[in-house]
Amino acid sequence: MNCPDANTWNLLSMGLLDEARSESLREHRKECERCRTAWEEALGQHSELVDAFEAFDCDHDRRREQLMAMLDRSAPEPGAVPGRTWLGGIAMSMQKHKTRWATAALAPAACILIAIVMLTGEKTVFADMLEKVRQARTMQCDVVSTTTVVEGQLSEFLKKPWHGAVSMYVDGDKRAMLFEMEQMGVKTRSLSLGNKTYVWSQDSIREFDTTTQTQSAGNPADLLNQLLQVRESPDRRLGEETIAGRRAVGYEVATWKLGAAMQSAVGGAMPGDRESRLRVWVDVEEGLPVRMESERAIVAPGSKLKACTRFDNIRWNVAMNAEDFRPPAKEEITKSETIQTPTPDEATFIEGMRGLLELKHKAQAGIDNDQEESRREERENARDVALDREGSFGQRIPGTSRPVVAFRVVQCSGGRWPG
Amino acid sequence: MSETDGALVGAALRGDRSAFAELYDRRARWIRALCYHTTGDLHSAADLTQEVFLRAYAKLDSLRDPDCFAAWLTGIARQVCREWKRGKLRDRQTACSLAEELQPPAREETTDPRLETLREALMQLPERERLALQAFYLQGLDAEEARSVLGLSQSTFYRVLAKARERLAAIHRRVEVES
Secondary structure (H helix, E strand, O other): OOOOOHHHHHHHHOOOOOHHHHHHHHHHHHHOHHHHHHHHHHHHHHHHHHHHHHHHHOOHHHHHHHHHHHHHHOOOOOOOOOOOOHHHHHHHHHHHHOOHHHHHHHHHHHHHHHHHHHHHHHHHHHHHHHHHHHHOOEEEEEEEEEEEEEEOOOOHHHHOOEEEEEEEEEEOOEEEEEEEEEEOOEEEEEEEEOOEEEEEEOOEEEEEEEOOOOOOOOOHHHHHHHHHOOOOOOOEEEEEEEEOOEEEEEEEEEHHHOOHHHHHHOOOOOOOOOOOEEEEEEEOOOOOEEEEEEEEEEEEOOEEEEEEEEEEEEEEOOOOOHHHHOOOOHHHOOEEEEEOOOOOOHHHHHHHHHHHHHHHHHHHHHHHHOOHHHHHHHHHHHHHHHHHHHOOOOOOOOOOOOOOOHHHHHHOOOOOOOO | OOOOHHHHHHHHHOOOHHHHHHHHHHHHHHHHHHHHHHHOOHHHHHHHHHHHHHHHHHOHHHOOOHHHHHHHHHHHHHHHHHHHHHHHHHHHHHOOHHHHHOOOOHHHHHOOHHHHHHHHHHOOOOHHHHHHHHHHHHOOOOHHHHHHHHOOOHHHHHHHHHHHHHHHHHHHHHHHHHO
């Protein structure tokens, strides 16, 4: 028997040859080393392909359940065609009769009518969504946050995205939130219960007693606050998407339209900031967000960054395990700290912002004049300011060791910030 | 013996949801792979797959030959992928300038490394060969099923499949040499 070509071995590895042919090939390769090698290569490649294509199983069962649930909830019986609107009917009729002059006359009126209907509709959908969010009792979602550089430089560590998951429930005025995240292989777990925040990190459990809720754009609780502050109808409709198996409509709101107090807290809209955005995708059926995305511009001396935090796969009013929200026992806590910082009122905030901007100019001047060593230090300090804006004014950022207090910045001089 | 696609389509049209679920089990992987080729992201591909099946369900009675369900579904998938691409382009045009530099953060968590390698290799194959490989490996290694999805004769399908494997091996060898 002549040595078969590679295609034959490939077909054999896929089980596509008949039994007689397969048997003769098996016999042949026993005697031919070259063909044995060709066979092993073909079989190896086949196994690799089987393995790689298995990745397409990707959550298959859960996805099927979702699909079936969608069909059960809302889909018409197979083959049902959605009813035509009266406007569509007129359009079809006009097309049929080729009444071009009538089309020309009615088209502008139809456009105006459609615009009115759409704009009014958006406001209602958005307002309904906000109301449902206010009434929701529990929420779970995945979080991913990225920081990208628009201008200047950023350390590799800060460029790495972090991933996390959030579970939250609301009981009256109290909110409990569990936040688990991972960055560069380091896992952190944070549990906020009223004024207490517990942080599990590596081998330690730290307890923070805060007089006010911690606020940051990377904090889902505050993203919700942010959302609920939206006083306007959305700026832009982003269109429909299927997200985690659910049909959703996206909306975008400029962050500067949020309440003034929240602007500081969410680290987004500095005065004059027109870039920060909040995007919300609302489940068409449930009327609740399935995805929220906060995109913020962060300006620091020598650099301009953009932080994007996406809260994805949001599930509302789901059952939760109470055990997950149990605080650690007293004896387990490694370190306990109390942070007493009042929430700044608006006047204090404005004063703080003025000081911050003034310092930014001074720092920039310092960067321009100092030696390289000094510049590095300034950049480090500048990052503190950026982090500060990620957090809340006058508050510590849980999970970090930086007690960033904005009002100390006002007293600083020479472009150097206190640590 | 398992029922044919045609029988399952008939049952689904009579309101049997489990029949449609069975069709999903049979064809979702194939559709997911097609969508993945467009999106490059497994999560989005899975979303598009659901969109494909939702549309298929709504239009099921327009399917003339129920036994051609897989090929018909493939057509819907292609349409959905085209729409997805158009949507992407539209978003890019209208998004604010900052968003132009926004990295897709979800990619890292929703992409299997095996798929990344496979996708890179498959991208280098002619479409017919790529589809033949996908169809075979995603239809339970059933050549008859796979060739019916693509509408090819048995001999053509075998020839295309063998050629795809050979080309893939050459690509792997080249990558190894380069690395």
